[in-house]
Amino acid sequence: MLPLSILSSGKALPAHRVTSAELDITLAKPSGYVEKRSGIRYRYHAGPDESQSALAARALDDALARGGIDASSIDLLLSAAGVQEQALPSTACRILDLAGLRPGTPGFDISASCVSFLVALEVAAGLLNAGAHRRIAIVASDLASRGIDWGCPEASLIFGDGAAAVVVERGDGTRGIESYRLQTFPEGKAYCEIRAGGTRRNPRVGVDAADFLFRMHGKRVFKLSASVLDGLLAGLLDDAHVTLDDIDTIVPHQASHLGMQHVAARLKVAPERVVDIYATHGNQVAASIPTALHEAFLTGRAQAGQRVMLVGTAAGLTVGGMIIRL
Structure with missing residues:
Protein backbone atom coordinates (compact mmCIF):
# COMPACT_ATOMS: atom_id res chain seq x y z
CA MET A 1 0.00 0.00 0.00
CA LEU A 2 1.18 3.49 -0.89
CA PRO A 3 0.34 5.55 2.23
CA LEU A 4 -2.09 8.41 1.64
CA SER A 5 -4.67 10.02 3.90
CA ILE A 6 -7.56 12.12 2.56
CA LEU A 7 -8.14 14.74 5.25
CA SER A 8 -11.08 16.55 3.71
CA SER A 9 -13.05 17.15 0.53
CA GLY A 10 -15.18 19.94 -0.90
CA LYS A 11 -16.99 21.02 -4.03
CA ALA A 12 -18.32 24.07 -5.83
CA LEU A 13 -20.94 24.57 -8.52
CA PRO A 14 -21.77 27.52 -10.77
CA ALA A 15 -24.76 29.63 -9.81
CA HIS A 16 -26.89 28.74 -12.83
CA ARG A 17 -28.81 25.46 -12.72
CA VAL A 18 -29.93 24.34 -16.17
CA THR A 19 -32.83 21.89 -16.34
CA SER A 20 -33.40 19.57 -19.24
CA ALA A 21 -36.87 21.10 -19.64
CA GLU A 22 -35.24 24.52 -20.17
CA LEU A 23 -32.91 23.05 -22.78
CA ASP A 24 -35.90 21.54 -24.60
CA ILE A 25 -37.17 25.10 -25.11
CA THR A 26 -33.75 26.62 -25.89
CA LEU A 27 -32.96 23.98 -28.50
CA ALA A 28 -36.53 23.90 -29.90
CA LYS A 29 -36.97 20.24 -29.03
CA PRO A 30 -40.13 18.38 -27.95
CA SER A 31 -40.85 18.26 -24.22
CA GLY A 32 -38.78 15.53 -22.56
CA TYR A 33 -36.31 15.22 -25.44
CA VAL A 34 -33.16 16.36 -23.59
CA GLU A 35 -33.77 14.30 -20.45
CA LYS A 36 -34.50 11.20 -22.51
CA ARG A 37 -31.36 11.65 -24.61
CA SER A 38 -29.06 12.70 -21.77
CA GLY A 39 -30.45 11.02 -18.66
CA ILE A 40 -30.01 14.32 -16.78
CA ARG A 41 -32.68 16.22 -14.85
CA TYR A 42 -30.46 19.25 -14.35
CA ARG A 43 -26.84 20.33 -14.47
CA TYR A 44 -24.92 23.55 -13.74
CA HIS A 45 -23.38 25.85 -16.34
CA ALA A 46 -21.08 28.76 -15.60
CA GLY A 47 -22.10 32.23 -16.64
CA PRO A 48 -19.80 34.52 -18.64
CA ASP A 49 -18.61 36.20 -15.42
CA GLU A 50 -17.55 32.91 -13.77
CA SER A 51 -14.09 31.43 -14.24
CA GLN A 52 -12.69 27.94 -13.93
CA SER A 53 -10.00 29.03 -11.46
CA ALA A 54 -12.49 30.89 -9.25
CA LEU A 55 -14.71 27.80 -9.10
CA ALA A 56 -11.67 25.71 -8.19
CA ALA A 57 -10.71 28.14 -5.42
CA ARG A 58 -14.23 27.90 -4.00
CA ALA A 59 -14.03 24.11 -3.94
CA LEU A 60 -10.70 24.27 -2.13
CA ASP A 61 -12.11 26.77 0.38
CA ASP A 62 -14.96 24.32 1.01
CA ALA A 63 -12.54 21.44 1.62
CA LEU A 64 -10.41 23.53 3.98
CA ALA A 65 -13.47 24.70 5.94
CA ARG A 66 -14.96 21.22 6.24
CA GLY A 67 -11.68 19.81 7.51
CA GLY A 68 -10.81 22.76 9.74
CA ILE A 69 -7.52 22.97 7.85
CA ASP A 70 -5.31 26.06 7.89
CA ALA A 71 -4.62 27.20 4.33
CA SER A 72 -1.03 27.96 5.31
CA SER A 73 -0.40 24.24 5.91
CA ILE A 74 -0.77 23.46 2.18
CA ASP A 75 2.66 23.22 0.57
CA LEU A 76 1.65 22.18 -2.98
CA LEU A 77 -1.39 22.65 -5.19
CA LEU A 78 -2.16 20.29 -8.06
CA SER A 79 -4.73 21.34 -10.66
CA ALA A 80 -6.30 18.24 -12.21
CA ALA A 81 -8.46 19.67 -15.00
CA GLY A 82 -9.47 18.00 -18.22
CA VAL A 83 -9.26 21.30 -20.10
CA GLN A 84 -7.05 24.12 -18.87
CA GLU A 85 -8.24 27.69 -18.36
CA GLN A 86 -5.76 28.84 -21.01
CA ALA A 87 -2.84 27.36 -22.92
CA LEU A 88 -0.21 29.20 -20.85
CA PRO A 89 0.47 29.65 -17.96
CA SER A 90 -0.87 26.79 -15.84
CA THR A 91 -4.36 26.69 -14.41
CA ALA A 92 -2.72 25.96 -11.05
CA CYS A 93 -1.13 29.41 -10.93
CA ARG A 94 -4.49 31.05 -11.62
CA ILE A 95 -6.08 29.03 -8.80
CA LEU A 96 -3.22 29.98 -6.48
CA ASP A 97 -3.90 33.64 -7.25
CA LEU A 98 -7.36 33.24 -5.71
CA ALA A 99 -6.94 30.47 -3.15
CA GLY A 100 -5.35 32.38 -0.29
CA LEU A 101 -2.47 29.95 0.20
CA ARG A 102 0.98 31.06 1.39
CA PRO A 103 2.84 33.26 -1.11
CA GLY A 104 5.24 31.13 -3.12
CA THR A 105 3.25 27.91 -2.72
CA PRO A 106 4.12 25.81 -5.78
CA GLY A 107 1.51 24.51 -8.15
CA PHE A 108 1.32 22.70 -11.46
CA ASP A 109 -1.20 21.07 -13.78
CA ILE A 110 -1.89 17.38 -14.28
CA SER A 111 -3.82 16.63 -17.45
CA ALA A 112 -5.26 13.21 -18.19
CA SER A 113 -8.71 14.34 -19.31
CA CYS A 114 -11.53 12.83 -17.24
CA VAL A 115 -9.19 10.73 -15.06
CA SER A 116 -6.85 13.61 -14.16
CA PHE A 117 -7.90 13.37 -10.51
CA LEU A 118 -6.77 9.74 -10.28
CA VAL A 119 -3.38 10.63 -11.72
CA ALA A 120 -3.09 13.58 -9.33
CA LEU A 121 -3.79 11.33 -6.33
CA GLU A 122 -1.04 8.94 -7.42
CA VAL A 123 1.43 11.78 -8.04
CA ALA A 124 0.56 13.35 -4.68
CA ALA A 125 1.08 10.05 -2.87
CA GLY A 126 4.48 9.64 -4.52
CA LEU A 127 5.59 13.15 -3.56
CA LEU A 128 4.36 12.77 0.02
CA ASN A 129 6.10 9.43 0.49
CA ALA A 130 9.30 10.82 -1.01
CA GLY A 131 9.24 13.54 1.65
CA ALA A 132 9.05 16.32 -0.94
CA HIS A 133 5.82 17.70 0.56
CA ARG A 134 3.77 17.26 3.72
CA ARG A 135 0.26 18.39 2.74
CA ILE A 136 -1.12 18.72 -0.80
CA ALA A 137 -4.32 20.21 -2.19
CA ILE A 138 -5.75 18.62 -5.34
CA VAL A 139 -8.39 20.60 -7.22
CA ALA A 140 -10.30 19.41 -10.28
CA SER A 141 -12.35 22.01 -12.12
CA ASP A 142 -13.85 22.04 -15.59
CA LEU A 143 -16.23 24.30 -17.51
CA ALA A 144 -17.41 21.84 -20.13
CA SER A 145 -20.17 24.22 -21.20
CA ARG A 146 -17.58 26.54 -22.78
CA GLY A 147 -16.76 23.92 -25.43
CA ILE A 148 -20.23 22.58 -26.21
CA ASP A 149 -21.36 22.20 -29.81
CA TRP A 150 -25.13 22.44 -29.44
CA GLY A 151 -25.56 21.08 -32.95
CA CYS A 152 -24.32 17.69 -31.77
CA PRO A 153 -26.67 16.15 -29.15
CA GLU A 154 -24.28 13.28 -28.38
CA ALA A 155 -21.50 15.67 -27.38
CA SER A 156 -23.47 18.50 -25.80
CA LEU A 157 -26.42 17.34 -23.71
CA ILE A 158 -24.43 15.26 -21.20
CA PHE A 159 -22.13 17.93 -19.75
CA GLY A 160 -22.18 20.06 -16.63
CA ASP A 161 -19.65 22.37 -14.98
CA GLY A 162 -18.16 22.05 -11.51
CA ALA A 163 -15.15 21.72 -9.25
CA ALA A 164 -14.09 19.50 -6.37
CA ALA A 165 -11.07 19.40 -4.10
CA VAL A 166 -9.34 17.16 -1.58
CA VAL A 167 -6.54 17.80 0.89
CA VAL A 168 -4.15 14.88 1.39
CA GLU A 169 -1.09 13.97 3.44
CA ARG A 170 0.93 10.82 3.97
CA GLY A 171 -0.71 9.99 7.29
CA ASP A 172 0.42 7.15 9.56
CA GLY A 173 0.56 4.52 6.83
CA THR A 174 -2.62 2.66 7.85
CA ARG A 175 -4.54 3.97 4.85
CA GLY A 176 -3.63 4.66 1.26
Whole structure:
Protein backbone atom coordinates (compact mmCIF):
# COMPACT_ATOMS: atom_id res chain seq x y z
CA MET A 1 0.00 0.00 0.00
CA LEU A 2 1.18 3.49 -0.89
CA PRO A 3 0.34 5.55 2.23
CA LEU A 4 -2.09 8.41 1.64
CA SER A 5 -4.67 10.02 3.90
CA ILE A 6 -7.56 12.12 2.56
CA LEU A 7 -8.14 14.74 5.25
CA SER A 8 -11.08 16.55 3.71
CA SER A 9 -13.05 17.15 0.53
CA GLY A 10 -15.18 19.94 -0.90
CA LYS A 11 -16.99 21.02 -4.03
CA ALA A 12 -18.32 24.07 -5.83
CA LEU A 13 -20.94 24.57 -8.52
CA PRO A 14 -21.77 27.52 -10.77
CA ALA A 15 -24.76 29.63 -9.81
CA HIS A 16 -26.89 28.74 -12.83
CA ARG A 17 -28.81 25.46 -12.72
CA VAL A 18 -29.93 24.34 -16.17
CA THR A 19 -32.83 21.89 -16.34
CA SER A 20 -33.40 19.57 -19.24
CA ALA A 21 -36.87 21.10 -19.64
CA GLU A 22 -35.24 24.52 -20.17
CA LEU A 23 -32.91 23.05 -22.78
CA ASP A 24 -35.90 21.54 -24.60
CA ILE A 25 -37.17 25.10 -25.11
CA THR A 26 -33.75 26.62 -25.89
CA LEU A 27 -32.96 23.98 -28.50
CA ALA A 28 -36.53 23.90 -29.90
CA LYS A 29 -36.97 20.24 -29.03
CA PRO A 30 -40.13 18.38 -27.95
CA SER A 31 -40.85 18.26 -24.22
CA GLY A 32 -38.78 15.53 -22.56
CA TYR A 33 -36.31 15.22 -25.44
CA VAL A 34 -33.16 16.36 -23.59
CA GLU A 35 -33.77 14.30 -20.45
CA LYS A 36 -34.50 11.20 -22.51
CA ARG A 37 -31.36 11.65 -24.61
CA SER A 38 -29.06 12.70 -21.77
CA GLY A 39 -30.45 11.02 -18.66
CA ILE A 40 -30.01 14.32 -16.78
CA ARG A 41 -32.68 16.22 -14.85
CA TYR A 42 -30.46 19.25 -14.35
CA ARG A 43 -26.84 20.33 -14.47
CA TYR A 44 -24.92 23.55 -13.74
CA HIS A 45 -23.38 25.85 -16.34
CA ALA A 46 -21.08 28.76 -15.60
CA GLY A 47 -22.10 32.23 -16.64
CA PRO A 48 -19.80 34.52 -18.64
CA ASP A 49 -18.61 36.20 -15.42
CA GLU A 50 -17.55 32.91 -13.77
CA SER A 51 -14.09 31.43 -14.24
CA GLN A 52 -12.69 27.94 -13.93
CA SER A 53 -10.00 29.03 -11.46
CA ALA A 54 -12.49 30.89 -9.25
CA LEU A 55 -14.71 27.80 -9.10
CA ALA A 56 -11.67 25.71 -8.19
CA ALA A 57 -10.71 28.14 -5.42
CA ARG A 58 -14.23 27.90 -4.00
CA ALA A 59 -14.03 24.11 -3.94
CA LEU A 60 -10.70 24.27 -2.13
CA ASP A 61 -12.11 26.77 0.38
CA ASP A 62 -14.96 24.32 1.01
CA ALA A 63 -12.54 21.44 1.62
CA LEU A 64 -10.41 23.53 3.98
CA ALA A 65 -13.47 24.70 5.94
CA ARG A 66 -14.96 21.22 6.24
CA GLY A 67 -11.68 19.81 7.51
CA GLY A 68 -10.81 22.76 9.74
CA ILE A 69 -7.52 22.97 7.85
CA ASP A 70 -5.31 26.06 7.89
CA ALA A 71 -4.62 27.20 4.33
CA SER A 72 -1.03 27.96 5.31
CA SER A 73 -0.40 24.24 5.91
CA ILE A 74 -0.77 23.46 2.18
CA ASP A 75 2.66 23.22 0.57
CA LEU A 76 1.65 22.18 -2.98
CA LEU A 77 -1.39 22.65 -5.19
CA LEU A 78 -2.16 20.29 -8.06
CA SER A 79 -4.73 21.34 -10.66
CA ALA A 80 -6.30 18.24 -12.21
CA ALA A 81 -8.46 19.67 -15.00
CA GLY A 82 -9.47 18.00 -18.22
CA VAL A 83 -9.26 21.30 -20.10
CA GLN A 84 -7.05 24.12 -18.87
CA GLU A 85 -8.24 27.69 -18.36
CA GLN A 86 -5.76 28.84 -21.01
CA ALA A 87 -2.84 27.36 -22.92
CA LEU A 88 -0.21 29.20 -20.85
CA PRO A 89 0.47 29.65 -17.96
CA SER A 90 -0.87 26.79 -15.84
CA THR A 91 -4.36 26.69 -14.41
CA ALA A 92 -2.72 25.96 -11.05
CA CYS A 93 -1.13 29.41 -10.93
CA ARG A 94 -4.49 31.05 -11.62
CA ILE A 95 -6.08 29.03 -8.80
CA LEU A 96 -3.22 29.98 -6.48
CA ASP A 97 -3.90 33.64 -7.25
CA LEU A 98 -7.36 33.24 -5.71
CA ALA A 99 -6.94 30.47 -3.15
CA GLY A 100 -5.35 32.38 -0.29
CA LEU A 101 -2.47 29.95 0.20
CA ARG A 102 0.98 31.06 1.39
CA PRO A 103 2.84 33.26 -1.11
CA GLY A 104 5.24 31.13 -3.12
CA THR A 105 3.25 27.91 -2.72
CA PRO A 106 4.12 25.81 -5.78
CA GLY A 107 1.51 24.51 -8.15
CA PHE A 108 1.32 22.70 -11.46
CA ASP A 109 -1.20 21.07 -13.78
CA ILE A 110 -1.89 17.38 -14.28
CA SER A 111 -3.82 16.63 -17.45
CA ALA A 112 -5.26 13.21 -18.19
CA SER A 113 -8.71 14.34 -19.31
CA CYS A 114 -11.53 12.83 -17.24
CA VAL A 115 -9.19 10.73 -15.06
CA SER A 116 -6.85 13.61 -14.16
CA PHE A 117 -7.90 13.37 -10.51
CA LEU A 118 -6.77 9.74 -10.28
CA VAL A 119 -3.38 10.63 -11.72
CA ALA A 120 -3.09 13.58 -9.33
CA LEU A 121 -3.79 11.33 -6.33
CA GLU A 122 -1.04 8.94 -7.42
CA VAL A 123 1.43 11.78 -8.04
CA ALA A 124 0.56 13.35 -4.68
CA ALA A 125 1.08 10.05 -2.87
CA GLY A 126 4.48 9.64 -4.52
CA LEU A 127 5.59 13.15 -3.56
CA LEU A 128 4.36 12.77 0.02
CA ASN A 129 6.10 9.43 0.49
CA ALA A 130 9.30 10.82 -1.01
CA GLY A 131 9.24 13.54 1.65
CA ALA A 132 9.05 16.32 -0.94
CA HIS A 133 5.82 17.70 0.56
CA ARG A 134 3.77 17.26 3.72
CA ARG A 135 0.26 18.39 2.74
CA ILE A 136 -1.12 18.72 -0.80
CA ALA A 137 -4.32 20.21 -2.19
CA ILE A 138 -5.75 18.62 -5.34
CA VAL A 139 -8.39 20.60 -7.22
CA ALA A 140 -10.30 19.41 -10.28
CA SER A 141 -12.35 22.01 -12.12
CA ASP A 142 -13.85 22.04 -15.59
CA LEU A 143 -16.23 24.30 -17.51
CA ALA A 144 -17.41 21.84 -20.13
CA SER A 145 -20.17 24.22 -21.20
CA ARG A 146 -17.58 26.54 -22.78
CA GLY A 147 -16.76 23.92 -25.43
CA ILE A 148 -20.23 22.58 -26.21
CA ASP A 149 -21.36 22.20 -29.81
CA TRP A 150 -25.13 22.44 -29.44
CA GLY A 151 -25.56 21.08 -32.95
CA CYS A 152 -24.32 17.69 -31.77
CA PRO A 153 -26.67 16.15 -29.15
CA GLU A 154 -24.28 13.28 -28.38
CA ALA A 155 -21.50 15.67 -27.38
CA SER A 156 -23.47 18.50 -25.80
CA LEU A 157 -26.42 17.34 -23.71
CA ILE A 158 -24.43 15.26 -21.20
CA PHE A 159 -22.13 17.93 -19.75
CA GLY A 160 -22.18 20.06 -16.63
CA ASP A 161 -19.65 22.37 -14.98
CA GLY A 162 -18.16 22.05 -11.51
CA ALA A 163 -15.15 21.72 -9.25
CA ALA A 164 -14.09 19.50 -6.37
CA ALA A 165 -11.07 19.40 -4.10
CA VAL A 166 -9.34 17.16 -1.58
CA VAL A 167 -6.54 17.80 0.89
CA VAL A 168 -4.15 14.88 1.39
CA GLU A 169 -1.09 13.97 3.44
CA ARG A 170 0.93 10.82 3.97
CA GLY A 171 -0.71 9.99 7.29
CA ASP A 172 0.42 7.15 9.56
CA GLY A 173 0.56 4.52 6.83
CA THR A 174 -2.62 2.66 7.85
CA ARG A 175 -4.54 3.97 4.85
CA GLY A 176 -3.63 4.66 1.26
CA ILE A 177 -3.58 3.48 -2.36
CA GLU A 178 -3.72 -0.31 -2.60
CA SER A 179 -3.64 -0.42 -6.39
CA TYR A 180 -3.55 1.94 -9.34
CA ARG A 181 -3.60 1.39 -13.08
CA LEU A 182 -3.66 3.75 -16.04
CA GLN A 183 -3.72 2.59 -19.66
CA THR A 184 -3.80 4.63 -22.87
CA PHE A 185 -4.87 3.34 -26.27
CA PRO A 186 -3.94 6.04 -28.83
CA GLU A 187 -5.96 4.42 -31.60
CA GLY A 188 -8.81 6.27 -29.88
CA LYS A 189 -7.07 9.65 -29.75
CA ALA A 190 -9.54 11.24 -32.20
CA TYR A 191 -12.65 9.79 -30.56
CA CYS A 192 -12.87 12.66 -28.03
CA GLU A 193 -11.04 15.87 -28.83
CA ILE A 194 -10.87 19.65 -28.89
CA ARG A 195 -8.50 20.32 -31.77
CA ALA A 196 -7.57 23.94 -31.10
CA GLY A 197 -5.87 25.58 -28.14
CA GLY A 198 -2.38 24.18 -28.63
CA THR A 199 0.25 24.03 -31.36
CA ARG A 200 -1.67 21.68 -33.67
CA ARG A 201 -4.50 24.04 -34.66
CA ASN A 202 -3.94 27.78 -34.22
CA PRO A 203 -3.80 31.00 -36.30
CA ARG A 204 -0.25 30.21 -37.51
CA VAL A 205 -1.05 26.85 -39.08
CA GLY A 206 -4.79 27.25 -39.60
CA VAL A 207 -7.82 26.96 -37.35
CA ASP A 208 -11.60 26.97 -37.67
CA ALA A 209 -14.08 28.13 -35.05
CA ALA A 210 -15.39 24.55 -34.76
CA ASP A 211 -11.90 23.37 -33.73
CA PHE A 212 -12.45 25.03 -30.34
CA LEU A 213 -15.53 22.88 -29.67
CA PHE A 214 -15.66 19.35 -28.24
CA ARG A 215 -16.10 16.48 -30.68
CA MET A 216 -16.97 12.92 -29.74
CA HIS A 217 -17.61 9.63 -31.50
CA GLY A 218 -19.63 8.02 -28.74
CA LYS A 219 -20.06 4.55 -30.23
CA ARG A 220 -16.33 4.25 -30.91
CA VAL A 221 -15.49 5.42 -27.40
CA PHE A 222 -17.89 2.91 -25.89
CA LYS A 223 -16.66 0.02 -28.01
CA LEU A 224 -12.97 0.59 -27.29
CA SER A 225 -13.40 1.33 -23.58
CA ALA A 226 -15.69 -1.69 -23.13
CA SER A 227 -13.06 -3.93 -24.71
CA VAL A 228 -10.34 -2.92 -22.22
CA LEU A 229 -12.26 -2.09 -19.03
CA ASP A 230 -12.62 -5.67 -17.80
CA GLY A 231 -8.87 -6.19 -17.94
CA LEU A 232 -8.23 -2.96 -16.07
CA LEU A 233 -10.68 -3.83 -13.29
CA ALA A 234 -9.34 -7.37 -12.94
CA GLY A 235 -5.81 -6.00 -12.72
CA LEU A 236 -6.80 -3.48 -10.05
CA LEU A 237 -8.33 -6.16 -7.85
CA ASP A 238 -5.43 -8.54 -8.41
CA ASP A 239 -2.84 -5.88 -7.57
CA ALA A 240 -4.67 -5.08 -4.32
CA HIS A 241 -5.13 -8.79 -3.49
CA VAL A 242 -8.87 -8.29 -3.00
CA THR A 243 -12.12 -9.31 -4.66
CA LEU A 244 -15.02 -7.11 -5.67
CA ASP A 245 -16.81 -8.18 -2.48
CA ASP A 246 -14.06 -6.42 -0.51
CA ILE A 247 -14.89 -3.06 -2.16
CA ASP A 248 -17.36 -1.05 -0.11
CA THR A 249 -18.14 1.71 -2.61
CA ILE A 250 -17.46 2.26 -6.31
CA VAL A 251 -16.99 5.83 -7.55
CA PRO A 252 -17.03 5.94 -11.37
CA HIS A 253 -16.52 8.84 -13.71
CA GLN A 254 -20.03 10.13 -14.41
CA ALA A 255 -19.61 9.78 -18.18
CA SER A 256 -23.23 9.30 -19.29
CA HIS A 257 -26.39 7.54 -18.15
CA LEU A 258 -25.58 4.61 -20.42
CA GLY A 259 -22.01 4.56 -19.14
CA MET A 260 -23.21 4.48 -15.53
CA GLN A 261 -25.56 1.59 -16.31
CA HIS A 262 -22.72 -0.21 -18.08
CA VAL A 263 -20.40 0.04 -15.05
CA ALA A 264 -22.98 -1.44 -12.68
CA ALA A 265 -23.89 -4.20 -15.13
CA ARG A 266 -20.24 -5.01 -15.92
CA LEU A 267 -19.30 -5.26 -12.27
CA LYS A 268 -22.50 -7.12 -11.36
CA VAL A 269 -22.94 -5.11 -8.18
CA ALA A 270 -26.03 -3.66 -6.51
CA PRO A 271 -26.79 -0.09 -7.65
CA GLU A 272 -26.45 1.22 -4.08
CA ARG A 273 -22.75 0.33 -4.10
CA VAL A 274 -22.17 2.69 -7.05
CA VAL A 275 -22.12 6.45 -6.43
CA ASP A 276 -24.33 7.96 -9.13
CA ILE A 277 -24.80 11.75 -9.20
CA TYR A 278 -25.05 11.97 -12.97
CA ALA A 279 -28.73 12.96 -13.15
CA THR A 280 -28.10 16.12 -11.10
CA HIS A 281 -24.58 17.04 -12.24
CA GLY A 282 -23.98 15.55 -15.68
CA ASN A 283 -20.51 14.75 -16.94
CA GLN A 284 -18.19 17.28 -15.26
CA VAL A 285 -15.06 15.98 -17.04
CA ALA A 286 -12.18 15.76 -14.52
CA ALA A 287 -14.38 17.13 -11.72
CA SER A 288 -16.77 14.16 -11.98
CA ILE A 289 -14.82 11.60 -9.94
CA PRO A 290 -13.84 13.89 -7.04
CA THR A 291 -17.34 15.39 -6.90
CA ALA A 292 -18.83 11.90 -6.66
CA LEU A 293 -16.21 10.98 -4.04
CA HIS A 294 -17.18 14.07 -2.04
CA GLU A 295 -20.81 12.93 -2.24
CA ALA A 296 -19.75 9.52 -0.91
CA PHE A 297 -18.06 11.18 2.06
CA LEU A 298 -21.09 13.38 2.79
CA THR A 299 -23.55 10.48 2.67
CA GLY A 300 -21.43 8.12 4.76
CA ARG A 301 -20.73 5.77 1.87
CA ALA A 302 -17.00 6.40 2.17
CA GLN A 303 -15.72 6.08 5.73
CA ALA A 304 -12.46 5.41 7.54
CA GLY A 305 -11.37 1.81 7.14
CA GLN A 306 -13.43 1.19 4.02
CA ARG A 307 -12.20 0.43 0.52
CA VAL A 308 -13.28 2.64 -2.36
CA MET A 309 -12.70 1.95 -6.04
CA LEU A 310 -12.34 4.96 -8.35
CA VAL A 311 -12.61 4.19 -12.06
CA GLY A 312 -13.11 6.07 -15.30
CA THR A 313 -12.52 6.45 -19.02
CA ALA A 314 -11.05 9.51 -20.69
CA ALA A 315 -9.96 11.01 -23.98
CA GLY A 316 -6.78 9.53 -25.33
CA LEU A 317 -8.36 6.92 -25.15
CA THR A 318 -7.37 6.36 -21.52
CA VAL A 319 -8.84 4.15 -18.82
CA GLY A 320 -7.82 4.38 -15.19
CA GLY A 321 -8.67 3.03 -11.78
CA MET A 322 -7.58 3.09 -8.18
CA ILE A 323 -8.44 1.22 -4.98
CA ILE A 324 -8.02 3.26 -1.82
CA ARG A 325 -8.23 2.18 1.81
CA LEU A 326 -9.69 5.20 3.60
